[in-house]
Amino acid sequence: MTDIERVGVVGCGQMGAGIAEVCARAGLEVKVAETTGEALELGRTRLRNSLDRAAQRGKITEEERDTTVERLTFTTDLGEFADRDLVIEAVVENEQVKTEIFQVLDQVVTRQDAILASNTSSIPLVKLAVATSRPDHVMGIHFFNPAPVQKLVELIPALTTSEGTVARAEAMVANVLGKHSIRAQDRSGFVVNALLVPYLLSAIRMYESGAAGREDIDNGMELGCAHPMGPLRLSDMVGLDTIVAIANSLYDEFKEPLYAAPPLLQRMVEAGHHGRKTGVGFYSYD
Numbered sequence: 001m002t003d004i005e006r007v008g009v010v011g012c013g014q015m016g017a018g019i020a021e022v023c024a025r026a027g028l029e030v031k032v033a034e035t036t037g038e039a040l041e042l043g044r045t046r047l048r049n050s051l052d053r054a055a056q057r058g059k060i061t062e063e064e065r066d067t068t069v070e071r072l073t074f075t076t077d078l079g080e081f082a083d084r085d086l087v088i089e090a091v092v093e094n095e096q097v098k099t100e101i102f103q104v105l106d107q108v109v110t111r112q113d114a115i116l117a118s119n120t121s122s123i124p125l126v127k128l129a130v131a132t133s134r135p136d137h138v139m140g141i142h143f144f145n146p147a148p149v150q151k152l153v154e155l156i157p158a159l160t161t162s163e164g165t166v167a168r169a170e171a172m173v174a175n176v177l178g179k180h181s182i183r184a185q186d187r188s189g190f191v192v193n194a195l196l197v198p199y200l201l202s203a204i205r206m207y208e209s210g211a212a213g214r215e216d217i218d219n220g221m222e223l224g225c226a227h228p229m230g231p232l233r234l235s236d237m238v239g240l241d242t243i244v245a246i247a248n249s250l251y252d253e254f255k256e257p258l259y260a261a262p263p264l265l266q267r268m269v270e271a272g273h274h275g276r277k278t279g280v281g282f283y284s285y286d
């Protein structure tokens with residue numbers, strides 16, 4: 001069914017922790033890497049809390065939670081990823097940081113047909129692929145927030161990725177993770193963000209112009225269109241820094257004004273108001 005048993009996840013923030021949880025709950029053995037012991041502890045706590053919540057809500061039994069915890073190990077040394085069949089990188093949206101990680105993974109992962117994947121939402125996969133000596137085994141595997149809940153995964157082959165690599169990822173996502181996948185070309189925004197982000201930017205422009213208040217914008221889309229979250233609440237959840245990174249990437253690629261990050265969004269990010277993760281965005285969080 002799949003030849004992937006040992007997974008590595010680089011980064012244990014919001015997305016990395018969610019991806020690690022999805023993989024461990026699916027029965028895979030998961031090793032999570034962070035840069036510092038402190039970040040690793042934060043990530044471990046984030047994962048543990050999420051699993052506790054899932055057990056409290058009866059989504060998994062306490063025994064399943066405990067076996068899932070046993071499948072998760074943590075490290076600050078990427079050298080421990082030597083035996084991984086699949087690595088998913090989910091660190092900050094910074095091309096240089098991601099490129100360096102792929103260069104290290106290329107050196108340490110011994111299985112030559114291991115899949116080296118990125119959860120990036122804004123960096124061309126081909127740039128990460130050509131930073132390695134195995135560009136045919138590098139691709140995008142893009143999860144949605146919160147990863148344990150959202151059913152979709154986007155699969156993005158770089159121009160260099162082999163069909164065999166994509167097919168193995170596709171089979172693993174469907175048969176092991178139980179998620180639905182769609183394929184997207186390696187162009188900015190892929191499918192979902194190319195549609196979602198201009199909508200979020202429009203909502204931010206509407207708020208910025210004073211045309212409507214934040215609750216009215218959010219309630220409008222939640223109650224008028226049955227969206228689970230309005231666009232400003234959703235922006236806060238995704239992270240305003242991430243939205244800017246995606247908007248900049250879309251704008252660089254297509255030069256369309258609708259992709260340009262509005263000044264208010266840029267100023268909020270410069271102020272450190274990144275949404276839920278920093279406690280303040282369009283709304284405040286405890």
Ligand code: CAA
Nearest residue numbers: 050057059121143144145146148149193228229234238242
């Ligand atoms: N981790 C795990 N499970 C979570 C969770 C989390 N962080 N947050 C919520 N859940 C689960 C809850 O346990 C609950 O499960 P059950 O119904 O089985 O008990 C379910 O999700 C609903 O949660 P709540 O009742 O607490 O809250 P809600 O009904 O308001 O749902 C939500 C919360 C799932 C986040 C929902 O509002 C939603 O789907 N919002 C839209 C999210 C979205 O659009 N995500 C995509 C963003 S774009 C992206 O991620 C791509 C990118 O590159 C930027």
